[in-house]
Every structure is written in structure tokens, then in C-alpha cells.
Amino acid sequence: MKRFIPAWYSRNRWWESTSRPFYLKKQYTDFDDMISLMTMHSSNNVDYQLIVLSFSPYLRTFLHRYDLYESHYWSVFDEIQGIGHQTPQAIDYRDLSWPEGTEFIFTPFQIQAITGDNTFSKIHFSQEGYLMWVEDYKYSTIQRRFVFDDRGFISAVRTYTPDGDNNKKHYFSKDGEEIFVEDLNVNTVTINKNFQSKFKKVTYSSMAELIEEKFQSYVERELNEDDSVIVASDERHNSMMARTIDASSLCFSIFTERNKVVTQDLYDSISRAYYCLVDTQANQNMIEHYAGLNMNNFNLLRVTPFDAQSLPNQSSQLYDTYIGLWIDGLDEIEIREIVNSLFQYIQHKDGYKLKILTKSRDNLSQEIIDEITKLNELYHQEKKEISDVIEDVIQNKKETIIDVETVPFEEDLVSAISKLRVVVDLTLEPKLFLQICCIGAGIPQINKKRTDYVKHMHNGYIIEDISQIVESLDYFLVHLKNWNYSYAYSMRLSDDFSSINIIHQINQLFKGDVSSGT
Numbered sequence: 001m002k003r004f005i006p007a008w009y010s011r012n013r014w015w016e017s018t019s020r021p022f023y024l025k026k027q028y029t030d031f032d033d034m035i036s037l038m039t040m041h042s043s044n045n046v047d048y049q050l051i052v053l054s055f056s057p058y059l060r061t062f063l064h065r066y067d068l069y070e071s072h073y074w075s076v077f078d079e080i081q082g083i084g085h086q087t088p089q090a091i092d093y094r095d096l097s098w099p100e101g102t103e104f105i106f107t108p109f110q111i112q113a114i115t116g117d118n119t120f121s122k123i124h125f126s127q128e129g130y131l132m133w134v135e136d137y138k139y140s141t142i143q144r145r146f147v148f149d150d151r152g153f154i155s156a157v158r159t160y161t162p163d164g165d166n167n168k169k170h171y172f173s174k175d176g177e178e179i180f181v182e183d184l185n186v187n188t189v190t191i192n193k194n195f196q197s198k199f200k201k202v203t204y205s206s207m208a209e210l211i212e213e214k215f216q217s218y219v220e221r222e223l224n225e226d227d228s229v230i231v232a233s234d235e236r237h238n239s240m241m242a243r244t245i246d247a248s249s250l251c252f253s254i255f256t257e258r259n260k261v262v263t264q265d266l267y268d269s270i271s272r273a274y275y276c277l278v279d280t281q282a283n284q285n286m287i288e289h290y291a292g293l294n295m296n297n298f299n300l301l302r303v304t305p306f307d308a309q310s311l312p313n314q315s316s317q318l319y320d321t322y323i324g325l326w327i328d329g330l331d332e333i334e335i336r337e338i339v340n341s342l343f344q345y346i347q348h349k350d351g352y353k354l355k356i357l358t359k360s361r362d363n364l365s366q367e368i369i370d371e372i373t374k375l376n377e378l379y380h381q382e383k384k385e386i387s388d389v390i391e392d393v394i395q396n397k398k399e400t401i402i403d404v405e406t407v408p409f410e411e412d413l414v415s416a417i418s419k420l421r422v423v424v425d426l427t428l429e430p431k432l433f434l435q436i437c438c439i440g441a442g443i444p445q446i447n448k449k450r451t452d453y454v455k456h457m458h459n460g461y462i463i464e465d466i467s468q469i470v471e472s473l474d475y476f477l478v479h480l481k482n483w484n485y486s487y488a489y490s491m492r493l494s495d496d497f498s499s500i501n502i503i504h505q506i507n508q509l510f511k512g513d514v515s516s517g518t
Contacts, residue, residue, distance in 0.1 A: 001047050001048065001049060001224075001227050001228075002041065002046075002047075002048045002049070002227070002228045002229075002230060002506075003048065003049045003050075003051055003223070003227060003228070003229045003230070004034050004037060004038055004048060004049070004050050004051065004229075004230050004231075004232075005034075005051045005053065005229065005230070005231045005232065005237075005241070006032065006034035006035075006050070006052070006232045007032075007034075007232040007233075007234035007236070007237065007258060008030060008032075008052075008054060008056075009054055009234065009236060009237075010054075013187075013207065014054065014208075014234075014236045014237070015053065015054045015055055015207050015208065015211060016054070016055060017054065017055050017056055017057060017058065017147075018030070018054075019056075019057070019058040019062065019126065019132065021109070021110070021124040021125060021126065021132055021133070022125060022126060022127035023108075023109040023110075030062070030066075031066070031409070031410045032232065032255060032257060032258060032305075033232065033253050033255040033258075033277075033279065033305035034230075034232050034253070035066050035068065036305045036306050036307070037230065037253075037305055037502075037506075038050065038068055038071060039066065039067065039068065039499075040307055040499035040500075040502055040503055041503060042067075042068060042070070042071065043499055044499055044500050044503060046503060047072075048071070048072070049071075049072050049073065049074065050063075050068075050071050050072070050073035050074075051073070051074050051075075051215075051218075051229075052073060052074070052075040052076065052077075053076050053211055053215060053237065054077075055077045055155075055156070056075060056077065057147055057148065057149040057150060057155040057156070058126060058130070058132070058149075058150045059073070059075060059150075060087075060088045060150050060151070061088055061126060061128045061130060061150050064088075064128075065128075073085075074218060074222075076211050076214050076215055076218070077171075079214055079218070080171070080179065080180075080210075080214060081155070081171060081172070081173050081174070081179060082173050082174065082179075083149075083151070083173075083174050086151045087151070088130065088150040088151055088152075089150075089151055089152030090129065090130050090131065090152070091130075091131045091148060091152055092131075093111065093113075093123050093131055093134070096134070098113060098115065099115045099116065102114065102115050110122050110123055110124050110125070111123040115136075118138060118139050119136070119137065119138050120137050121134055121135060121136050121137065122134070122135045122137065126150075130148075130150050131148045132147070132148060133145050133146065133147060133148070134146040134148070141160075141162070141163065141164040142160050142164050143159070143160055144157055144158065144159050144160065145157070145158040145160075151174075153172075153174050153176070154172055154176065155171070155172060156169055156170060156171050156172065157169070157170045157172070158170075158184075166184040166185065167184060167185070168181050168182065168183055168184060169181070169182040169184055170182075177192075177194065177195075178192050179191070179192055179195050180192060180195070180210075182207055187205070187206045187207070188203055188204065188205060188206070189203065189204040189206070189207055189209075189210050190202065190203050190204075191203070191204075199213070200213055201213075208240075211240075212240050212243075212244070215240070215244060216243075216244045219244050219245060223245070223246075223249070225246075225249070226511075227249055228249055228251060228510045228511075229241075229245050229249050229250055229251065230251045230252075230253055230277070230506075231245075231250065231251065231252050231253065231273075232252075232253055232255065232258065233252040233253055233254050233255070233258070233259055233266065233269075233270055234258065234259075235265065235266055235269050238252065238266075238269035238270055239269055241273075242269070242270075242272040242273065247272050247273055247274050248274050250272075250273040250274065250275065251273060251274070251275035251276060251277060251509070251510070252270040252273050252275075252276050252277070253276075253277040253279075253305070254270075254276065254277065254278045254279065254283045254287065255279055255305060256279055256280055256282075256283060256429070256432065259283070262283055262286035262287060262290075264290060267286075267287065267290035267291075267294075271290075271291075271294065271296055271298075274298075274299055275298075275299045275300075275301070275509055275510065276298055276299070276300050276301070277301055277302075277303060277305070277506070277509075278300065278301070278302050278303075279302070279303075279304060279305055279432055280302070280429055280432060280451075281302065281451065281452075282429050283302075284300060284302045287300060288300065299509060301505060301506070301509040302452075303502055303505050303506065304432060304436055304452075304453070304497055304502065305432075305502075306432065306433050306436040306497075307436070307497060307498055307499035307502055308436050308439045308440045308493070308494035308496075308497040308498060309440045309494075310440055310491075310494065311414060311417065311418060311437060311440040311441040312418045312441070313418060313441045313442050313443065313487075314418050314419050315418075315419060315420060315421040315443070318419060319351060320351045320352070320353050321349075321351055321352050321353070321421045321477065322353050322354075322355050322419055322420045322421055323342060323346065323352065323353070323354050323355065323420070323421065323422055323423075323424065323473065323477075324355050324357055324416070324417065324420040324422070324423040324424065324443075325338065325339070325342065325354060325355070325356050325357065325423075325424045325425075326357050326358075326423065326424070326425040326427065326430075326431055326434055327356055327357070327358050327363060327364070328358055328359055328363055328427070328431070329427035329428065329429070329431070330426065330427055332365055332367065332368060334426070335364075335368055336367075336368060336371060337466055338424070338426060338466055338469070339354070339356070339368070339371065339372065339375070339402070340371075340375075341466055341467075341469050341470075342354050342424070342469065343375045343379075343401070343402065345469065345470055345473060346401060347378075347379055347382065347401065352401075352477075353400075353401050353402070353403070354401065354402045354403070355403055355405055355416065355419075355420065356372070356402065356403065356404045356405065357405055357407055357413070357416060358404065358405075358406055358407070359406065359407060359408050360406060360408060361404065361406055364404065369404075372402050372404065375401070375402055376400045376401055376402055379400075379401045380399075410433060413433065413434065413437060414437055417434075417437050417438065417441050417443060418441060420441075420443055421443070421476075421477065421483075422443060422444050422445075422446065422473065422476050422477065422483075423438050423443055423444070423445050423446070424445075424446045424469070425445060425446070425447055426446070426447065426448045426463075426466070427448075427449075428448075428449060429449065430445070430447050430449060430451055430453075430454075432453075435451065435453040435454065436453065436497060438459075438490070439453060439459065439490045439493050439494050439497065440490075440494055441490075442486070442487035442488075442490040442491055443486075443487075443490070444459055444460050444461065444476045444482075444483065444486040444490075445459065445460040445461075446460060446461045446463060446469070446472045446473070447460060447461075447462055447463075448462070448463060448464070448465075449462075450462055453493075453497070455489070457475070457482075458485070458486065458489045459486045459489045459490045459493060460486070461475055461476070
């Protein structure tokens with residue numbers, strides 16, 4: 001069986017829950033290589049298990065969000081707190097024991113419960129509508145936070161000092177018994193005397209030490225010799241994995257969105273494993289470089305963690321022709337030069353428009369935003385004369401030739417791509433998910449770097465510098481035959497990057513077994 005260990009961790013205390021109330025929506029996506037690989041196994045009926053090492057009171061609703069609710073999983077905190085697999089159960093905040101005379105005030109983001117002259121509580125909900133936190137305040141200073149599990153009980157209580165600073169966090173069983181206390185100032189963990197028989201120590205120097213003890217016990221009890229464990233590479237747990245899991249079963253997954261740079265320290269933390277998955281050629285080169293320096297024999301596989309799925313392509317049904325430009329990873333000078341080149345290309349073509357794609361508008365400086373505004377105004381100034389009636393309409397709502405669309409999440413990017421005719425990504429390392437999406441939608445790509453996912457003049461065009469953008473765009477936009485060929489080639493290529501083929505490649509990495517998929 002394959003077992004997946006993700007790194008869905010907080011920035012400070014990595015074992016803390018990353019879930020937040022719905023109005024504090026993250027500006028980054030949780031979607032990663034582990035979610036994608038598990039989805040592939042699930043869709044092909046291949047058995048797997050998820051192992052979660054962080055405190056995850058909202059794990060069920062999180063998995064449901066990514067269509068992984070049926071996943072078989074083991075959670076270290078579930079074992080510590082004595083909780084089995086149960087269906088999520090929503091709690092009605094009105095059923096809680098509120099003081100007599102409590103008044104509820106409804107806001108767009110939360111519910112406030114006025115419990116006294118100087119006391120009140122804030123009631124927070126998840127994006128699925130489940131009760132997450134109830135925070136008690138006195139004189140506008142937080143006193144405690146009750147953390148609710150999505151299975152319908154209080155999982156932990158965080159207490160604060162009279163000044164509102166972090167103090168302690170108390171963890172409970174489903175029956176409301178306190179199991180242990182984490183000191184948030186010195187990081188120690190103290191076991192309650194009623195539960196000390198279930199632990200090897202009474203006091204732990206950190207939560208990480210307690211997690212490793214329980215994880216090691218689980219590995220010794222449950223893991224078999226023929227199991228394969230794929231671990232999301234993260235320096236905060238890599239050493240623990242190497243100490244706990246047999247090297248012949250251990251595989252680390254290097255994922256660019258998580259492992260921004262492959263350093264010597266990162267390599268050292270994964271070097272004890274026999275296997276390694278990498279997502280890009282650049283990461284493979286770095287791993288091979290460090291392996292050569294250390295004379296290690298690594299079983300390395302470069303494989304996309306995203307499978308190519310058939311995506312809708314609406315570009316031929318639209319009146320306008322949209323060119324997509326991915327800018328994340330480019331510096332300001334490059335963005336300005338590329339945008340101006342594309343503006344020169346589309347301004348005199350009927351119905352051509354540029355769609356700038358980015359995960360966050362913060363990636364665009366104010367100077368570039370001003371430049372885009374100036375180019376849009378220039379386009380209107382050079383536009384041919386039109387009738388007074390139409391001009392009056394346009395005065396109220398001016399049409400733009402360059403738009404910026406933010407795509408912070410994968411579903412946003414998929415939606416944006418469905419309307420594009422061609423995609424330009426001139427970053428040093430083209431965005432992997434974008435390339436796979438383009439294959440699924442049959443959209444040609446223009447890149448500066450050769451990858452496994454684009455073949456020159458087939459489903460894309462490889463250029464050496466920006467001056468070649470015009471000829472690359474003309475190749476697909478002027479000659480319909482080339483665009484149609486690119487579409488057909490991408491459809492054939494999507495078979496090579498299908499989920500079952502990726503599973504077969506991973507099986508071959510471990511044991512040469514290609515029969516696990518159905």
C-alpha cells in the first residue's frame with residue numbers, strides 16, 4: 001500500500017491547524033502534490049492511506065473540499081485524543097451553555113454574543129458553515145478560544161494572559177477530559193496524570209517530540225515491508241521521517257511550490273531515503289548535483305504531480321481572441337518589455353486582447369499598473385472614428401485591450417485558461433500546473449525553456465528572446481491549421497500524463513510493479 005504524508009503545516013508551530021474562519025480566506029492554495037497524487041489513486045481505485053501529523057480538527061471538511069473525503073487516514077492527534085473515524089457533525093451555537101440574558105448580534109463575518117456589561121464572545125465559522133471557534137473577551141481583550149472539531153466536540157482550548165498574550169493550550173478527549181497541556185511560551189507539553197500510562201514521558205520538551213513518539217509507535221505497529229511511503233519534503237519533518245521509516249520504503253517528493261529552492265540542507269534531510277520524486281528538470285538537476293557531491297545513489301524520478309485532464313476550451317466560441325500572459329516569476333523590466341511587445345502585436349488586430357494572469361495583484365508594481373492603464377488609453381486614442389451613438393456608450397464603459405486577472409487558486413486558473421487562445425509563459429521555469437492545464441485544454445504554449453510538456457511547433461513554440469514573440473503568435477493565430485494540429489497533439493499528449501500512467505511510473509520507481517492501477 002502507498003501511504004502519503006503531507007506537509008500541511010503552519011509557519012510557526014508547524015503542528016498547529018492551518019484552518020481559519022471563512023472570512024480570513026487564505027491568499028495561497030492548499031492544493032499540492034500530495035492532494036493531486038491521492039486524487040489520482042482515488043480516481044483509479046488504487047488503495048492508499050493518508051497520514052496526518054498536524055493538529056487537524058477540520059480534516060474531514062478539508063478532505064471533502066478536494067473530493068478526498070473517502071480517504072482512509074490516520075491522524076496522530078486523533079490517536080492521542082482517542083477519537084475514531086466519524087462523520088462530521090455541525091454544532092448549533094445556540095445549544096451551547098450561554099449565560100442567561102445573552103444577546104446575539106449578527107454581522108456578515110461572525111456572530112457576537114453579549115454575555116455581560118464588559119464581556120462578550122465572538123463566534124467564528126468555517127467556509128462550510130461549521131462552528132470553528134468561540135472566543136471569550138473581557139474589556140476587548142481575548143481571554144480564551146474554544147476550538148471545535150468538525151465531528152461535534154471541543155477539541156482544544158487556548159488560554160491567554162490578562163493582557164491577551166498566548167499562555168497555554170489544553171487538548172481534550174471527545175468526553176471532555178483534559179489529556180495534556182502545551183505551554184505556548186516555553187513549548188513544553190505536560191501530560192495529565194489520568195493519561196500518563198499512555199505516554200512514555202510525563203513532560204516533553206516540545207510538541208514535535210510527542211508527535212514523533214506516537215508516529216514511531218504507529219510505524220512499528222502498522223507499516224509493512226512492502227509499503228511505500230511518499231513524504232512531502234519539508235525540512236521540519238524530513239529528519240523525523242528518516243529516523244522513523246525504513247529507507248527502502250521511504251520516498252521524498254520535491255515540489256516547487258513548497259520547496260522553493262533545493263539547498264544542501266534540504267538535500268541532507270532527504271538523503272537517507274532510497275527514492276525521490278521531483279517535479280521539474282531544475283529540481284532534478286539540483287538533486288543530482290548534491291547526490292554527485294556526496295556520492296549518493298538516489299533512485300530519482302521526474303514526474304508531474306498533476307495529471308492532464310480534459311478541460312473545456314471556449315476560445316473558438318468567443319468573438320475576441322485572448323492571449324494569456326503568465327507573469328509570476330518575471331521581474332518588472334521583463335514584464336514591462338513583454339507587455340509592450342504584446343501590445344504592439346494586438347493593437348492593430350481586430351478583436352485581439354491580452355489577459356495578464358497572476359496569483360496576486362501584489363506581483364504587479366504600481367508602475368506596471370500605470371503602464372497598463374496608459375496602454376489602454378493609447379488604444380482608445382488610436383481607435384478609428386466611430387458613430388456618435390456608439391461613442392456615447394463607450395464613454396460610459398470603455399473597453400480595455402489589456403486586463404489583469406488574479407488566479408490565486410487552481411480552479412481560478414482552470415477557469416481563466418478555458419477562454420484563452422494561446423498562453424505565453426517566459427519565466428525561467430514555466431509554471432508546471434499551467435503547462436498541464438494547457439495540455440488538457442489543447443492550448444498552445446509559448447516558452448523560453450524546453451520542458452517535457454511542450455514540443456516546438458507541435459503544441460507550443462520555444463523562443464530564445466522576446467523579439468520572437470510575434471512570429472510565435474503568428475504561427476498559431478494566423479494559421480488555423482497549426483492551432484488545430486496543436487490541439488490534436490495536446491489531446492494525444494494528455495494520455496502520456498494521465499493519472500494511471502503517473503501511478504505506473506511511481507510503481508516502477510519502487511518495485512517495477514505496473515499492475516496496481518485498475
